[in-house]
Amino acid sequence: MKKNTPVVAGAAAVLCILSFTTAAAEPAVRGPEKVQDWYDAGQRFIRESKAVKPITGRAKNVILFVGDGMGVSTQTAARILEGQLRGQPGEENRLSFETFPYSALSKTYSWDQQTSDSAPTISAIMTGYKTREGMLGVDHLTPRNDCDAANVAAHSVETMLELAAEHGKATGVVTTARLTHATPAGAYAHVPARDWEADTHQPAGCGVKDIARQLIEVSPAVRKSLKVALGGGRSAFLPRQPDAATVDDPEYGPVKGGRTDGRNLTAEWLSSRGNGAQYVWNKAQFDAIDLAGTEHLLGLFEPSHMRYEADRAQDQAGEPSLTEMTDKAIRLLSRQRQGFFLEVEAGRIDHGHHGGNAKRALLDTIELSNAVRRAMELTRESDTLIIVTADHSHVFTIAGYPHRGNNILGVVKDVPEVDGNPTAPAKDQKGLPYTTLGYQNGPGHREGPRTDLSAVDTTELDFHQEAAIPMESETHGGEDVAIWARGPRAHLVRGSMEENWIFHVMRNAFGF
Template identity: 25%
Template sequence: MNTLKRLIILTILLSLLAFSFPSTCLFAAPNPPQKNVIFMIMDGTNSDIVTLSRWYRGTDLQLDKILVGGTRTYSAQSAITDSAAAGSAMATGMKTKADYIGMNPDGRPVLTVLEGAKLAGYKTGIVATSPVQHATPAAFTSHVLNREEFGDIGEQQVYQGLDVILGGGAAWLKPKSKDHVKNDDGMLKTKEVSREDGENLGEIIGAEGYDLVLKRDGLLKRKGASKLWGAFAEEDIAYEMDRKTLKPDEPSLAEMTRAAIQRLSQSEKGFFLMVEGSKVDWAAHKNDPVGMISEVLSFDDAVGEALKFAREDRNTMVVAVTDHGNSGLTLGNQGTNGDYKNQPVEKFVEPLRKAELTVKGAVSQLKEDHSNLKEVLSNYGLGNLSKKEFCAMEDASKKAEDLEDEMVKLMAKRANLGFTTHGHTGEDVFLYAYGPGKPVGLIENTDIPRVISKYLGFSLSSGEFVSWYVDGAEFYRERGFDVKIEGRTSKNPVMVVKRGDEKLRFPENKNFYWENGEKVRLKSVNVYDGQTFYVHVEG
């Protein structure tokens, strides 16, 4: 038999063998590729501050490379949304009312895209420079009728089972904590109180298997795949411009984003990460252009971290957007009316570049006797003041907020900037996206979670996730149980369900119930709105 015949026979035999055995016997089935989503929200950012930040930096932004469209921001009740309704729209795919967190307009809890991703087997995380209990991160991780319920929000977050939580808000994890109220421009003012339910959530975080880190060094050094909770400030993390000098123990948004991606990317299936640059909005409420630029550029650096990972990974969708405008900042004001066509870029950015601190950072350094007022003003870039200007600053310095107001007005005047409001604005905003399945064009903010959930392989608008939460009393009474709520007006209410010898106890904000004294884990937290207990029932 010659060589050619042998080769023919061998080929035939191999072909027969290939058909005789399942393909898995010959070739290992490839694992499906990871699917990851990094959803990045730059709170309270209008288009002009993005333009101004680009001029200030002197180069294109990371965001510029992935501009794909625009987003409509209105809420269910107003042309101008608040962060709670906007965050909830982008988390649930449903427009809702002001102050509602993870609730539909009727006040019922709605599953969020983060919760859906977790239930579908993805690792999940949030990053923010605000307290993590603040409106936007809360909208992805909790369900309350009032965004100011930081205690309930924080407790739900602890029991949600996320893999990574990084940001501020340590105060609301402790029995001795801080409550907060809003001043006239929407900013937080705090007072120390005991946590009303008396719980130490820091201990629960440890019991739930998290690495708890409190400082920047701990975040940068800590590696691994275990769950991670970083609480780097009692309230909010400092503005990036101030952080470098005044709060070096706090991490930057880019560092937190990188650390979160490092942990979450070790998932075999993939991950969903929400990142918020929270404080463009806070600076905009103050009409502080320096603070706004600080936080836009901080956010842009975080976008750079996300894009670096996505370009290497090739299975990651990155979406970046703002939830709404704020302040009505304009390049140009009444002072440029007569000569707007002769305003070089330097006239806008050079006054801003003289600042070494934001207005909040600068004023925080004012001594009690005000002996360093000139230094404080200089740190904000306000040198060479006229006698009239300095006297106005001296008069205002009796109260920090009044001094801040005078300083930002003078900075805006010197930089030829205009502001129309200390509140939110209702314009469409830029949409940025990169990677497979990304949204494009002019879309509703509610379209974003639908696009994300479709890419990750589940739906928020059909199937079991639509009616995930049920009215607990209604559900169990229909099945012959007696239902009552113990401690209805207390800080630790419990829904008690009883039929014969069977007794179930559902504590508010936790992901379990007690069945005849034995603890049973749930896939979601129990939600109580003061009237109704909402629970998820398996099967």
């Protein structure tokens, strides 16, 4: 997500989301407790590591999972929260992708940014080139906001999705953000300004196609290969109605939804894809899709971004989960004998952090882990390369000296000075408790003296962690993020990597 993007927080969760509330009594510590257990676990790790053999053949399929904004602190906190939601202390838990045999660190700077936004970072992953702030699918020589279509085309660089299409692979894009948002658009769009999601957002008379048009008006090879596109962002594809309500868009502020050119791009998707093309916009339609008779599937489940997982769970009939979309996408793409390339983005991790709302961000991270687990179940490690990474991090911290099993969303409680004594909240120099999770900047900044959190439920869904520097929207972080990989040529993911090298790993795995 871009730098100064406020977040729209959903309503507080109700009964069906109560399982996400972790304010209950902390679990007793469980796990390896005998002295020898810790040593034996290390020896078991060595034996298992020795048994890992690189899969050196070509990949039939490649699935790229992007946790937007999923830095290492996010992954760690989500791991603990998932374990605690299961009644465990949490620290020894592992997310699904943390079991992968290969991992590395990704350097996320862009051509002109020390700390990057999502456009150049996904462009690096998708094209193999580092580019400039706010740009998608073009090189760094592209003039900013260039409306000259011929010039933009001359500076465009091929994406992994386009390359896979040219080699006869089926392709797909799944996201919980708008399909026209930076990370999903990085798979197919070529624009010098990521904000050009619809014609409404472009300068008058601009010759470059907006991002929604680019999803529909793709090359013949991509039109044939792009079997599934699922996410939010419906308003960018539909004509504006005279009586259309004004929508408080999380990025553009109060806007009237819909296109100004009068085009209905969902209808054009159906007509240009022929028999077997389907368009859905709610969960009931999504669930009713017969994959046997479906060749191309477009799903646009919200006018803007899809809901956070915590909020989506309030109304199961409204829209599918990331896991459900991933499941359907893989089932549809797996029918293609030549194999497939699929990008799956958990886009709202990023939005939760921008809003200083750790709980929503972490629950969406756990849902990403669920989607990865489903992909592992539906594919074979022998022929499918799965890569899980983030495009960038956030200024999200895990601090203090909380005891093992301390509620990750709660206030810090140290290990007691005397064994067996109850734990008590740690205090700052002014005698006030503080949370384990926090932000360097963002909307959680409190003016004046710090709030006394003694009587505050910091695990509540709408709680905003404290931030040191006041900002409308919390910012990205510039540290490295992790890459996890399993499957053919996953061993090429190693050490400290430039982010754009991920593209080259995927390309090599396919044997292109």
